[in-house]
Amino acid sequence: MSTDVLAAVAAEPGVPKPNPILVVDDVRRTFGGLVAVDVRHLEVERGTITSLIGPNGAGKTTLFNCLTGFDRPQAGYWAFDGHRLEGRFAYQIPRYGLVRTFQLTKALDRLTVMENMLLASRGNRGERLLGALLRPSWRHTEDAARQRAERLLETFELTRMGHDLAGTLSGGQRKLLEMARALMTEPAAILLDEPMAGVNPRLRQTLCEHIEGLRDGGLTVFLIEHDMDVVMGISDWVVCMAEGNVISEGPPAVVRADPAVVDAYLGSHDGLAPVDERESHEDETS
Amino acid sequence: MDVLNVFLDAIRVAIGPQAAVFALAGVGLNLQFGYAGLLNFGQVAFMLAGAYGASMTVDAGGPLWLGILVGMAAALVVAMLFGLPALRLRADYLAIVTISVGEIIRLLVRSSTLEPVTNGVFGYRDFAAWFYAINPIPAGRYGVGNLAFPARTLWLIVVAWTLVLLASLLVLGLMRSPWGRVVRGIREDEDAVRSLGKNVFMYKLQALALGGLMGALAGSLRAIDSQAVRPDFFLTITTFMIYAAVILGGAGTIIGPTIGAMALWFVISFSEGLLRLGIESGVIEFLDPEDVAAIRFMIVGLALILLVVFRPQGLAGKPEAGLLDEH
Numbered sequence: 118m119s120t121d122v123l124a125a126v127a128a129e130p131g132v133p134k135p136n137p138i139l140v141v142d143d144v145r146r147t148f149g150g151l152v153a154v155d156v157r158h159l160e161v162e163r164g165t166i167t168s169l170i171g172p173n174g175a176g177k178t179t180l181f182n183c184l185t186g187f188d189r190p191q192a193g194y195w196a197f198d199g200h201r202l203e204g205r206f207a208y209q210i211p212r213y214g215l216v217r218t219f220q221l222t223k224a225l226d227r228l229t230v231m232e233n234m235l236l237a238s239r240g241n242r243g244e245r246l247l248g249a250l251l252r253p254s255w256r257h258t259e260d261a262a263r264q265r266a267e268r269l270l271e272t273f274e275l276t277r278m279g280h281d282l283a284g285t286l287s288g289g290q291r292k293l294l295e296m297a298r299a300l301m302t303e304p305a306a307i308l309l310d311e312p313m314a315g316v317n318p319r320l321r322q323t324l325c326e327h328i329e330g331l332r333d334g335g336l337t338v339f340l341i342e343h344d345m346d347v348v349m350g351i352s353d354w355v356v357c358m359a360e361g362n363v364i365s366e367g368p369p370a371v372v373r374a375d376p377a378v379v380d381a382y383l384g385s386h387d388g389l390a391p392v393d394e395r396e397s398h399e400d401e402t403s
Numbered sequence: 404m405d406v407l408n409v410f411l412d413a414i415r416v417a418i419g420p421q422a423a424v425f426a427l428a429g430v431g432l433n434l435q436f437g438y439a440g441l442l443n444f445g446q447v448a449f450m451l452a453g454a455y456g457a458s459m460t461v462d463a464g465g466p467l468w469l470g471i472l473v474g475m476a477a478a479l480v481v482a483m484l485f486g487l488p489a490l491r492l493r494a495d496y497l498a499i500v501t502i503s504v505g506e507i508i509r510l511l512v513r514s515s516t517l518e519p520v521t522n523g524v525f526g527y528r529d530f531a532a533w534f535y536a537i538n539p540i541p542a543g544r545y546g547v548g549n550l551a552f553p554a555r556t557l558w559l560i561v562v563a564w565t566l567v568l569l570a571s572l573l574v575l576g577l578m579r580s581p582w583g584r585v586v587r588g589i590r591e592d593e594d595a596v597r598s599l600g601k602n603v604f605m606y607k608l609q610a611l612a613l614g615g616l617m618g619a620l621a622g623s624l625r626a627i628d629s630q631a632v633r634p635d636f637f638l639t640i641t642t643f644m645i646y647a648a649v650i651l652g653g654a655g656t657i658i659g660p661t662i663g664a665m666a667l668w669f670v671i672s673f674s675e676g677l678l679r680l681g682i683e684s685g686v687i688e689f690l691d692p693e694d695v696a697a698i699r700f701m702i703v704g705l706a707l708i709l710l711v712v713f714r715p716q717g718l719a720g721k722p723e724a725g726l727l728d729e730h
Contacts, residue, residue: 185598211600223595225588227655235581236588237599243581244601246609250576259581302600 123162123354128367128375131158138163138306138337139184139215144193146179146361153179154190155361161306161354166328166338168348170372171358172382177341178220180358181308185217186210198305211239214305220314220341224291226284230275231266233283233294237301238262266301273297273327289320296327306337313344325351349373357381405684409676411549416672417665420556420628423563424450424621425667429648429660430570431617436646437654438578439610440590442498445485445505446645449615451637452477453622455512458527458632467533471623478619481508482612490607502639513634526633534559534627563624567661570617575657577613586610590655647707653717662719667703674702 126132137160146154154176161167169177182188184195186207194203200213210216225233235241241262242248243255270276273293278286283294292312299307312328313321321344329351332338342348348355348369355372357365359381365372372378416422428446435441456474461467481504489500512521538558544551552560577583585606588596597603626632644667652663678695681687690698710717 187594187598206602207594207597208600208602211598216600217598219595219598223592223598225591225595227591228584228587232584232587236584236596236601239600241581244585246577246582246613249580249582250573252580255581298599 123165123368126162128365128371130363130366132160132366134160134162136163137161139195139197139339141180141184141195142193144180144183144190144195146176146183146188146190152361154183156180156193156358156363159356159363159366161337161339163337164332164335165353166332166340166351167354167356168352168369169339169341169356169358170343170345170348170378171364174360175358175381176361177358178310179361181217181310181341185215185308187217211302211304214303215308216299216302216304216306217308218295218299218310218312220310222288222291222295222315224283224286224294226282228283229280230270230283230286230294231263231279233298234266234270234301235259235262237298238265239301239303262301269297269300272330289316289324292316292320292324293327296324300331304336306339307331309338309340309342311341311343313342313347321347345373405680406677408549409673409680412676413669413673415546415550415552417669418560418564419552419668420559420563420624422664422668423560423567424625424628425645425648426567426661426664427563427570427624428618428621428645429652429664430567430574431614431621432642432645433614433649433654433656433660434574434577434617435610435614437649437656437659438574438583438590439586439607440494440593441490441607441611441614442494443485443501443611443614444498444639444642445481445501446614446618447637447639447641448481448485448501448505448508449478449618450622450625450641451505451509451512451634452481452615453619453624454626454632454637455521455527455622456619457623457626458530459521461530461533462522462527467531467627470530471620474619474623475616478615479612482608482615484508485615486608486611490604490611502642505642506639509634509637521634524634526631526636528631530632531627531630559624559628563628566620566624570620571657571661578657582606587655647703650717651707651710653720656717656719656721659717659719663717666718670703670706671699675699 122135126134139161141156141159144154144156171177179188183190186205186209194201196202197213197215202210202213225236228236241255241258243259248254270279273296275290275293275297278290283291286294312324316324325347328338352369355366355369356363357372357378364377364381365375428450432443432446435443453474456477457467457470460470460473484504485501489497511517513524515523535555538555540554540558542554544553545557546552578587585596585601589603589606593603648663648667649660650663651666652661653659675695678687678690678698679692682690682692
């Protein structure tokens with residue numbers, strides 16, 4: 118659906134989008150001498166599935182960590198839905214409608230599936246220490262959260278497991294739970310860090326359908342993924358990073374055919390391309 | 404018959420003031436460690452705050468009840484000293500900070516420089532007359548045989564276990580609330596909770612402070628029980644003993660710290676009594692009476708090891724809670 122919106126957008130790194138929900142500028146994160154992330158300009162179109170690809174060590178997860186307050190870049194700024202988010206703490210980010218998941222699934226094992234969901238609800242009055250003992254003061258928000266949680270669990274086919282401890286779920290179910298739980302925060306965009314990692318092929322299809330369902334429901338999905346079949350199948354737009362830079366972006370077929378992308382992947386194996394990349398990068402920054 | 408007396412003695416200790424003090428400090432530690440996952444190795448510093456708050460206030464001419472409140476206020480300061488530097492860091496840093504700040508506080512209190520303020524190594528004595536003066540229980544001895552308490556001890560026991568009950572009910576209520584859900588979530592994975600929009604630092608600080616208040620109350624009770632306070636009552640070993648009680652009973656359960664404190668003191672007292680009995684009656688020939696104090700702690704250690712191997716969730720814990728830790 119949203120591919121139409123992006124049809125007129127040129128496939129080049131840093132290209133402006135018609136209606137971006139996330140705009141990243143000059144974000145730079147270094148670890149000692151290593152430049153992990155150095156993104157000049159990146160826009161993510163609202164209501165699309167945008168995939169972030171790139172070889173290992175390209176800085177994808179570091180970029181996600183910076184955007185969501187889990188890491189601090191040395192420089193740069195970014196705006197989500199018109200709100201500047203640099204310098205915000207990780208716990209403040211979801212309030213702006215931006216939520217993330219993790220590469221290694223973080224189910225809260227010794228809480229039940231339902232508790233995992235309820236914990237993520239917004240504005241729950243019973244979460245304040247003062248008043249936590251006064252059930253009538255928070256029953257209303259708790260009931261509302263429970264209703265939302267029940268709807269989401271049904272969507273993700275986890276209703277049966279509601280009372281089970283999250284630690285007893287299978288790997289795929291934990292991915293589903295993490296996604297459903299993130300949606301409890303009522304986000305406008307969700308950042309998924311390798312949603313397919315450790316998920317069996319049969320469930321991948323289900324997960325893809327869920328992700329497309331989120332997009333069709335109006336959510337923006339920005340995801341890191343290594344499975345190229347998945348990326349090519351569900352993405353409206355693909356962004357490729359290498360050595361911390363955005364080296365290519367465009368529709369899936371265009372990015373796949375981009376020589377710079379091919380170089381980045383192959384180069385990372387035989388060690389040829391990264392040398393060129395690094396030299397050109399140093400020219401630009403010095 | 405002697406074995407029966409040893410047993411009754413052990414029961415007396417298990418329901419006595421010492422066990423209640425451990426249970427109350429344990430309920431606080433359990434809130435921090437068992438529910439919030441905070442490695443607080445300085446619980447004894449909260450007890451010191453409670454004990455010195457009470458005794459110093461009385462020494463300065465104030466009433467004891469005010470002193471207990473002063474002790475709780477001091478515990479909040481200790482919670483800040485523990486939490487502000489270390490709660491933003493990984494869990495193990497909190498362990499290092501609490502153990503060292505706790506020792507620093509004790510060493511400051513016992514230093515000769517601060518002796519004009521704290522009475523140094525001598526501490527305070529006989530400051531709890533008010534508590535025993537308001538004892539409504541008529542003088543006398545209550546109970547049978549070795550399992551009996553004088554009225555003043557019974558009064559302290561009633562007050563102390565009532566406080567343990569109230570603290571346990573408070574924790575129960577909190578853990579059933581959304582606040583408790585967030586706190587338990589932090590124990591499982593604080594980054595996940597942070598990513599869902601919760602101010603993890605604030606919750607950890609609240610849990611640390613609340614558990615510290617219970618530790619301070621326990622410290623006040625301990626001071627009232629012995630009518631004496633000295634810095635060296637508050638060595639780090641006490642924190643570890645409270646940990647032993649919490650883990651024995653079941654960390655992350657409501658009743659665990661109470662069961663654990665009772666069990667701990669029962670095992671300590673019963674093993675000591677049996678050993679002494681054995682030595683006196685000549686059954687045990689290879690031990691000296693002065694070895695007994697050390698050996699009973701070895702027995703506690705052995706009991707803990709066996710428990711961790713065969714029942715990791717503790718006496719009161721549910722089996723699945725222990726099993727889940729394995730993956």
